[in-house]
Amino acid sequence: MARADNEIAIVSPLTARSASFNYYASGIPLAEDDDFFMRAALAGKCDRLRPFTVPVYDIRQSREEFNINVQGFQVLKHSSSLLPPCQPEGTVNFHDADIVKSIYWGEITTLVKKSFKARGATVVSTTVRDVDSRDQTTYDPKNPRNDPRASFTPFFFVHADYSATGARAHLRALVPERFFNEIGMTPYTSLEERETFLSLRAQVLAAEDTAITQAGVNAADWDGSNYEGPRWAMFSIWRPLSTVRRNPLGLMDARDLSAHETLPRIYRNRPGFEPAYKSANILPYGPDSEIHRWYWLPEQKVDEVYAIKLFDSEALKPGGPAAFSAPHSAFELDGTGDLPPRQSVDVRVILIW
Template identity: 45%
Template sequence: MSTTTTTATEELPSQSVVLGDRETLKADFNYWGTTTDPQESELLAIFTGKSTGLRAVQCPVTDIRPIGLSSFNLGTHGFQVLKHSSALLPPQADSIPDFHDEKHINATYWPELVSMLKSQLGVRSAVAVGSTVRDIQENDPDEFDHKLPRRFLGKSLQPFFIVHGDYTPAGARAHFRAVVPTYFEELNNMEGTTERERKEFFQFRDEVIAAEEKAMKEEGVTDQWAWSGKNYAGPRWGYLSVWRALETVHRDPLGVMDPRSLFRPGVEKPYIGLQRDYRDRPGFEKPFKSENLLAVAPQRGDEHKWYYISQQTPEEVYALKLFDSDAQKEGSTVAPFGAHSAFSLPDQESEKVRRSVEVRVMVIW
């Protein structure tokens, strides 16, 4: 069952940010073209850009660098730019390590991110779910088709050119509930965490699920897929994507949509749910169901407001919201998530292909 939570534009907290025309360009974004939910059988066609349900829309994209990276925050905009220099990357390191080396990255890079989120966002607990590395090395037509949103090439992925969120609210809860007691062992994350951190996470998780069960009972439902998310009174929790460029970005930057333009008045269904079956994911029940979301195309491109960071460096790290339990509360003024997508810059074809890594993290405030 797909779930959609709508929040009126005026209900999100306001923040004065002056956007100038000179910082704005036009770019094509691939949206889901209807309000009809796709079937899971369409998943491959969607991810390879072959689905007839996709529609390209030209939208304005504003460079936030001249405005000030600190002007944007998770509560209002669904993303925040954190300043952080990794010990694994230049200038602290001599070269860029292999981010596909799961054991090494999980034990070294993940703890860096946990520390960063605790110190800069004030979360009590942060637990990494997994890394996605986009590091196609050469602009070889046999290796890289820029028109495809996603293509598996060994371990590497290219930038993803579909406007999406990683979870619907129900999908995020399903992921969170599917965590198994051997989670840290299965993700090779014993070395990167302390016994206290592991114990604390499961204690918080138990509190969250108990509060969800209580709220569902108050609503008269037993299946979390049928639950509205209302009446929840437990710890605030969510999912973040911690997105970092491995080198300065000259091509295919990440664009993030202002959630106030997605959840604007008069839009009955701003996104659709794409159900997923996970059969053998380390650290989770086998199998379990989750749900991604695809943003529905606007009638006009200027109805959606997009942001990006020009020449983004590895020290300028996105904390991109994927889910926030506070956004589900009735009357909430918190941004629910930040829909996002790669997009093409003008005359970028001769530039070096973007290399980046994103780590999905469960957080509890």
């Protein structure tokens, strides 16, 4: 995939700083009802996390040509009509679901289709991070993203959002008859856009079913290598709501994802999806012997957007893209503990080519 027209050019010499990242460290398999994920996510502390100090390289000064197909992430240049210079900083409430769905979601689907040449795309959820800590009794910890008004803290543990089986579960659990209505996007999308996405999704599922049958395995054991349907992926489109001076997001080169634990999870009562379905996250182990390359964008601005790969069907095929899913985590910057919380918005998108 060629570099997008709006991708930030990276050409300068390489520099790095040291930072601590929390990796999953327990050898105990995780169960569906394990509360590890939310305990680690909300507190950044857990008996199964182990800190590792690693170099984090400055994206602005790297010689790398960062690409979603290679490292698993890109930096895109994109201005939103809800943010500076179009609006004064802080004037738009990103917890307002009507504003986000009527304006921002459309901006993001347009951005990803143009940047990555996808035929269909839809937003699945939005997460706003703008607090230091939160009361865990004020929302459902099993389904925190169901409440569009929820504020989150940065997540201080290394994770990649979906295993292959987990990503497929999300696509399959989407209920076409009510998805766009229940997520609130019917008024803000055209009939053609909705029909295109749902038609492409049906083609993906039919091709997966055929490939699984041909492989002679259960769906949970299928490795995806013989899939011949439309390419599809899940991305996170991550943007600061103000210049990031505290708790930036670090991105690990997806090619360095090796030893890891799979965390099964059950999602319940998500708008537009089946009432309950199983998914799974990836928790990389720390770099005891291998090298993990980490990157960040110092003082990331509101028009500097991370596109982060969460899943890619092509990466499972022989000769496909190197990057399957890019691990990521917030990390602390020395001397910034008294600054206001980082403000950012993360939109998860399904793309189909």
